[in-house]
Structure formats: C-alpha cells, structure tokens
Amino acid sequence: MSKDELSSLDLAGKRIGVVMMSAIGDSVHAMSVVTALKRHYPSAHLTWILQPGPATLVRGHRSVDEIIEFNPYGGLGSFLELRRHLAAHPFDLVIDLQDAFKAGLVTLLTRAPIKLGFDRSRARDLNWLFTTHRIPPRPPQHVQAQYFEFLEYLGIPHEPVDWGIGPWPEEREWQEKFFQEFDRPVVALNIATTSTDRDWIPERWARLIDILVERYGLQPVLVGGRSPRELEYELAITRAARYEPFSALGSGLRRLVGILDGAALVIALDSAPLHISVAVGTPVISLMSNAHPGRTGPYRSFHDLIVDAYHDRGEVVPITMKRRPGRMPRIMLDDVVEKLEIWEKKYRNQ
Numbered sequence: 001m002s003k004d005e006l007s008s009l010d011l012a013g014k015r016i017g018v019v020m021m022s023a024i025g026d027s028v029h030a031m032s033v034v035t036a037l038k039r040h041y042p043s044a045h046l047t048w049i050l051q052p053g054p055a056t057l058v059r060g061h062r063s064v065d066e067i068i069e070f071n072p073y074g075g076l077g078s079f080l081e082l083r084r085h086l087a088a089h090p091f092d093l094v095i096d097l098q099d100a101f102k103a104g105l106v107t108l109l110t111r112a113p114i115k116l117g118f119d120r121s122r123a124r125d126l127n128w129l130f131t132t133h134r135i136p137p138r139p140p141q142h143v144q145a146q147y148f149e150f151l152e153y154l155g156i157p158h159e160p161v162d163w164g165i166g167p168w169p170e171e172r173e174w175q176e177k178f179f180q181e182f183d184r185p186v187v188a189l190n191i192a193t194t195s196t197d198r199d200w201i202p203e204r205w206a207r208l209i210d211i212l213v214e215r216y217g218l219q220p221v222l223v224g225g226r227s228p229r230e231l232e233y234e235l236a237i238t239r240a241a242r243y244e245p246f247s248a249l250g251s252g253l254r255r256l257v258g259i260l261d262g263a264a265l266v267i268a269l270d271s272a273p274l275h276i277s278v279a280v281g282t283p284v285i286s287l288m289s290n291a292h293p294g295r296t297g298p299y300r301s302f303h304d305l306i307v308d309a310y311h312d313r314g315e316v317v318p319i320t321m322k323r324r325p326g327r328m329p330r331i332m333l334d335d336v337v338e339k340l341e342i343w344e345k346k347y348r349n350q
Contacts, residue, residue, distance in 0.1 A: 009114075014092035015090070017048075017112065019098055019110075020048070020054075021051045021070065021072065022050070024054050024253065026098070027058060028275040029144045029275065031061065031163040032148075032158065032162060038063035039162075047064075047066040048067050057254065060168050060254075082109055095117075097147055100124055101126060104123075115131045116154075117134055118135060119137040121137045135149045140295060141295070142294060142297075144299040161299075166258075167261055184217055186218065187212050187263060188223045188266045188268075189208075189267050190223055190268040191223075191234065192229050197328065198290050199229075200328055202233050202240065203240050206238075206240035208336055209245050210243055212340075219246065220243070222234055223248050223249065224273070225249065230249055256273065256276065261282060268285070268287070270286070270289070275299070278298045278300075278302065281301075283343055285306075285307065286298055288306055289327035289330065289331065292317065293308055293310060305339045305342060307339055309327045
C-alpha cells in the first residue's frame with residue numbers, strides 16, 4: 001500500500017494499536033497523537049501497548065479504549081504472554097512511535113496488515129525491520145513534531161494540539177484539597193531525572209528555594225518519584241535551604257498532573273514534568289543542557305523561559321540529536337532568576 005493509499009485510508013470503526021512503551025515524557029507526546037486519531041475517527045477502537053509505569057499516567061485517557069501493559073524486562077514469559085494476548089486481538093493498523101528494538105519486537109508480535117514506523121535513518125536497533133510502512137526521512141525536529149509526522153502520513157490533522165492529559169474530573173477533588181494546604185501560590189520543582197547528567201546541583205536548588213520564598217512569595221513543592229537519588233537530593237536540599245519545601249515526591253503520575261496543573265509555575269529539568277506542564281498550560285522554566293532545547297524542550301510554549309546551557313554563548317546549532325554531556329553545572333542561580341523575572345512580568349498574573 002502506497003503513501004497516497006494510506007493517506008486516504010478510512011479508519012472509521014477500525015482497530016488501531018499504538019506502541020509507545022516507555023519514557024513518560026514521550027508518552028505525554030504520544031497522548032496528542034491518540035487524541036488526534038480519536039478526534040478524526042471517533043468510532044475507531046484504540047489500544048495502547050505500554051509498560052506499567054507510563055500506564056498509570058495514560059489510564060483513564062478519554063481517547064484510549066484499551067491499555068495492554070507489558071514489561072519487556074519480565075523475561076521470555078512476558079513476551080509469550082503478550083503474544084498470546086495479541087494473537088486474539090488483531091489490528092487494522094499498528095503505529096510504532098518508539099524507535100527501539102524492544103518496541104520492534106512488540107510490533108512484530110502484533111497482527112496487522114499495516115505496521116507504520118520510523119524511516120530507516122531514524123529507527124534505532126534495526127527497529128525498521130519490524131514495520132511494513134515507514135514515514136519518510138526528515139531532518140531532526142522536536143520529538144512532538146516528529147510524532148505528528150505519523151498523522152501527516154495518514155492524512156490526519158493534528159491541529160489543534162490537544163494532549164487530553166487531564167486532570168480527569170474525578171481527580172479534581174484531590175487537587176483542590178492538595179492546594180488548600182498552602183496560603184501562597186505553588187512553584188513545583190522537578191529536582192531529579194533518570195540521568196545524573198540532566199540533574200542540577202542540590203545546593204543551587206536550596207538557594208533557589210530561599211529566593212522563591214523571599215522575593216516571589218511562592219510555596220516550593222518538590223515533585224517527582226522516590227528513587228534513591230531523588231530522596232538523596234530531597235535531603236540535601238532541605239538541609240541547605242532556610243525555608244523547608246513541601247515534598248510531594250512519590251505522589252504518583254496522575255497526582256503529579258494535578259499538582260503541575262494547579263501550580264503557578266514549574267521549574268523543571270529535561271524530564272517528563274516539563275512536558276506535562278506544557279500539556280496543562282502551566283508556565284515552566286526548563287533547565288536544558290544535555291539535549292538540544294529545540295528537540296526535547298517545551299513544545300511551542302514558554303521558549304522565553306528556557307535556561308539554555310546546551311549552546312555556547314552566541315552559538316546557533318540546528319536541531320540535532322547530538323548530546324552534550326556535563327553541562328548542567330553551567331547553569332547558575334542568576335540564570336534561573338533571570339527567567340523568574342520574565343515569568344513575574346509576563347505570566348504571573350495571566
């Protein structure tokens with residue numbers, strides 16, 4: 001089937017499978033894809049195959065009819081169980097949004113006449129071998145825009161961009177109770193990621209917390225998980241700051257959405273809270289160093305709040321997948337305060 005035939009394919013009432021299993025930030029980007037699919041074909045049945053962690057974020061999404069949880073680290077038994085399940089649930093179309101070998105194996109196990117994935121130049125680990133159709137090669141661009149290429153290939157409009165991330169109506173009561181605890185606007189602080197190379201120095205977080213309280217009258221709230229490193233950072237930050245932040249570490253992904261949605265400001269690393277903040281429309285100061293901000297930074301919004309340590313001063317680098325490790329220490333406290341001033345003047349009273 002050619003691209004022209006695919007772009008005119010009628011998916012009304014069809015079964016569509018989406019493979020995007022890991023990386024919570026990428027799952028946020030994928031939400032806008034499933035929202036557009038369902039908006040264009042409301043009668044289609046949409047199944048999302050993903051790992052248990054991201055599944056807690058996606059579960060309840062209005063555009064997702066079914067979630068298949070799969071743990072690729074569960075050994076051969078997990079793959080055999082998935083194969084049995086997928087054998088009984090054929091699809092008309094499978095979209096593989098993940099350019100990795102494990103996603104390719106899952107795509108291989110699906111039963112579908114059309115399996116759409118990345119072009120050979122962008123599909124890592126031979127992922128392209130497991131698909132029947134591939135989107136055309138393009139220069140690197142933002143991950144979100146890259147996912148929209150799949151919709152373009154299928155002739156499905158992605159505008160207006162809508163992640164549909166929530167909070168869900170039934171989550172509003174918890175959200176309201178959470179913010180009733182504070183007498184000041186909340187600033188959510190994403191203090192650690194899955195990679196130390198994207199983390200900021202705890203002592204600088206502590207000094208920033210004091211400034212947020214004293215100069216801006218904000219209530220700092222720490223957000224994220226409860227990994228050993230996050231707990232270590234929490235302890236170091238709390239000990240060094242004059243004002244103790246409120247810790248919401250380990251609240252869970254759905255409650256994290258509620259916190260970021262209700263916050264006046266988010267200060268985030270190159271991690272999922274950055275993309276969730278964009279999805280709910282909360283201003284976010286993003287601390288970028290390891291990856292090009294044009295690729296993994298905030299999509300379309302809050303570019304004036306990016307603290308960019310990826311580029312050297314005056315340097316212009318086209319969007320690239322190239323990493324630049326070891327640059328987070330370049331981000332100084334004054335760099336963040338400069339963005340706080342922009343937030344204060346432009347976004348605070350919106």
